[in-house]
Amino acid sequence: MLILECPYCGVKAEETELHGGGEAHLTRFGPGSSDDEFHDYLFMRENPKGVHFERWRHVNGCGKWFHAARCTMTLEVFGTYSAQTTEPPQEIRDAITAKRPGWSWREFSDARS
Numbered sequence: 001m002l003i004l005e006c007p008y009c010g011v012k013a014e015e016t017e018l019h020g021g022g023e024a025h026l027t028r029f030g031p032g033s034s035d036d037e038f039h040d041y042l043f044m045r046e047n048p049k050g051v052h053f054e055r056w057r058h059v060n061g062c063g064k065w066f067h068a069a070r071c072t073m074t075l076e077v078f079g080t081y082s083a084q085t086t087e088p089p090q091e092i093r094d095a096i097t098a099k100r101p102g103w104s105w106r107e108f109s110d111a112r113s
């Protein structure tokens with residue numbers, strides 16, 4: 001079972017106490033954007049076999065949204081952090097590269113565009 005620590009209240013919660021909110025760090029496009037930008041914002045998501053950044057809500061706890069970095073193959077959690085960030089904090093990136101040498105932030109997005 002996936003267990004994530006809520007960065008706000010510090011509770012280690014099983015995934016049944018949480019609600020997944022999809023991919024983290026999406027760039028939002030709205031009125032004034034191109035059709036392609038809006039299409040990608042609505043429909044294009046990363047689906048890596050490996051490190052993924054996700055939004056989670058501590059629905060049966062403090063109710064706040066946070067971000068988590070985990071491996072989709074092993075369920076290894078590299079850390080959780082505030083949802084009020086546009087990129088993963090450096091300590092999360094360091095935790096990932098310590099266990100996945102050669103990993104880099106947004107390698108998926110860069111390959112997609």
Ligand SMILES: [Zn+2]
Nearest residue numbers: 006009058062
């Ligand atoms: Zn919480």
